[in-house]
Amino acid sequence: MNEKKFTITDQPINVETIIQKVVHPHAGAINTFIGTVRELTHGKRTLYLEYEAYVVMAERKLSQIGKEIKQKWPEARVAIEHRIGRLEISDIAVVIAVSTPHRADSYEASRYAIERIKEIVPIWKKEHWENGQMWIGDQQETTAYPTGKPEGLEND
Amino acid sequence: MIKILMFAGLAEKCNKHEIKYDKQQSTVEEIKKWLLDQFPQAAEELNRAMIAVNEEYADHQTTLHTGDSVAFIPPVSGG
Numbered sequence: 220m221n222e223k224k225f226t227i228t229d230q231p232i233n234v235e236t237i238i239q240k241v242v243h244p245h246a247g248a249i250n251t252f253i254g255t256v257r258e259l260t261h262g263k264r265t266l267y268l269e270y271e272a273y274v275v276m277a278e279r280k281l282s283q284i285g286k287e288i289k290q291k292w293p294e295a296r297v298a299i300e301h302r303i304g305r306l307e308i309s310d311i312a313v314v315i316a317v318s319t320p321h322r323a324d325s326y327e328a329s330r331y332a333i334e335r336i337k338e339i340v341p342i343w344k345k346e347h348w349e350n351g352q353m354w355i356g357d358q359q360e361t362t363a364y365p366t367g368k369p370e371g372l373e374n375d
Numbered sequence: 376m377i378k379i380l381m382f383a384g385l386a387e388k389c390n391k392h393e394i395k396y397d398k399q400q401s402t403v404e405e406i407k408k409w410l411l412d413q414f415p416q417a418a419e420e421l422n423r424a425m426i427a428v429n430e431e432y433a434d435h436q437t438t439l440h441t442g443d444s445v446a447f448i449p450p451v452s453g454g
Contacts, residue, residue: 254454270453271383273446276430277453301453313454333454341427341446342453343383354384356423356450 224298225281227274232300237314240298246318250325252333254313256306266347270303270312273341277301280340284332291331292324299332301342377401378444379410385424385449388417403428403445404435424449
């Protein structure tokens with residue numbers, strides 16, 4: 220059994236497996252975030268998605284997010300899995316499980332994790348529509364990275 | 376030899392995911408200039424990309440040696 224807590228997979232994600240990785244006697248709450256493939260984005264109909272990752276680095280960055288959460292919420296336990304490859308509508312793209320002694324921290328840490336994933340983890344999504352396809356990144360084209368690093372990035 | 380990695384839309388524009396760069400030592404800046412010469416059609420993507428050296432975010436002044444890898448990372452869209 221794979222006991223790594225921060226993983227990229229090309230297989231369907233089993234939510235229960237991710238939850239089990241954060242079960243702990245000191246926990247009073249387990250918060251599970253499940254990110255799924257949405258059909259409509261700004262009125263445009265997606266047929267399916269393709270995710271690509273720089274796998275080695277993506278797992279390291281997920282693990283870094285875990286460390287950041289440990290610093291902010293020392294008693295939290297975190298597991299994250301992100302799927303890559305072709306995903307259909309409603310398929311699970313990402314699962315974040317966080318356990319903490321009290322519920323408020325589990326919500327906050329989970330939210331922190333998904334926001335950080337969208338900032339620093341090298342994973343890309345390509346939307347396929349009836350009439351075309353596009354890699355999604357910085358859709359507003361407002362972000363430039365003159366130093367090569369995203370703003371506010373903490374190296375581990 | 377230095378390994379250059381590219382992803383997503385940038386890899387598609389260059390039609391390559393990986394390039395072997397035949398130098399013993401180079402800065403990210405020099406490698407990026409070389410890529411811009413080789414793949415002018417990908418200039419926009421190259422200029423917007425973040426940099427990672429050996430799987431860690433780095434800046435353009437970073438010096439690489441043989442055996443190192445540099446990745447050009449387009450704006451990410453996971454989750």
